[in-house]
Structures are given as structure tokens and as C-alpha cells.
Amino acid sequence: MNPKIKAIDKDIEKTRSKIAEFQAHLKEQERRRIELENTDIISLVRGMNIDPDAFERFMRTYTEQSGKTPVPNNFNTTEENADEDDA
Numbered sequence: 001m002n003p004k005i006k007a008i009d010k011d012i013e014k015t016r017s018k019i020a021e022f023q024a025h026l027k028e029q030e031r032r033r034i035e036l037e038n039t040d041i042i043s044l045v046r047g048m049n050i051d052p053d054a055f056e057r058f059m060r061t062y063t064e065q066s067g068k069t070p071v072p073n074n075f076n077t078t079e080e081n082a083d084e085d086d087a
Contacts, residue, residue: 045055063069 048055050058
């Protein structure tokens with residue numbers, strides 16, 4: 001095989017390897033960013049000192065007025081399901 005082709009093939013493989021490394025790094029950075037955003041959101045919500053029902057009403061009102069994606073109907077199901085299991 002032509003030595004130039006071998007060199008190009010080697011460079012292609014090296015480039016593919018670096019791309020895979022960068023994609024993995026990007027995915028990890030995106031995961032970390034979302035984790036930090038979620039932590040910030042949780043801190044803000046907890047700092048509001050309102051009960052879960054009032055918070056749900058607030059979110060539903062906000063999403064309805066802003067035209068954003070609606071809050072799912074099972075928004076507060078974690079606590080409700082725990083109460084139902086005890087019954």
C-alpha cells in the first residue's frame with residue numbers, strides 16, 4: 001500500500017479517537033451542568049418556604065400564563081403515593 005495512504009489512514013484513526021474523547025468529555029460536562037442547575041433550582045425552591053401544594057399551584061399558574069410546557073398531572077405524586085401506600 002502507498003505509504004501516504006497509510007499515513008492518512010493513521011491520521012484518520014487518530015482524529016476519530018480524539019473526536020470520541022471530545023464527545024465523551026462534552027457529554028460529561030453537559031451532565032455536570034444539568035446537575036448543578038438542578039441543585040440551584042432545588043435550593044431556590046426550598047428557600048421559598050412554601051408547602052408543596054402552594055408551589056404546584058404557583059408552577060401551574062406560571063406555565064398557563066407564560067405558555068410554557070404544562071406541569072404534568074403527576075407533579076406531586078411522590079408524596080401522594082407514599083401516603084396512599086400507608087393507607
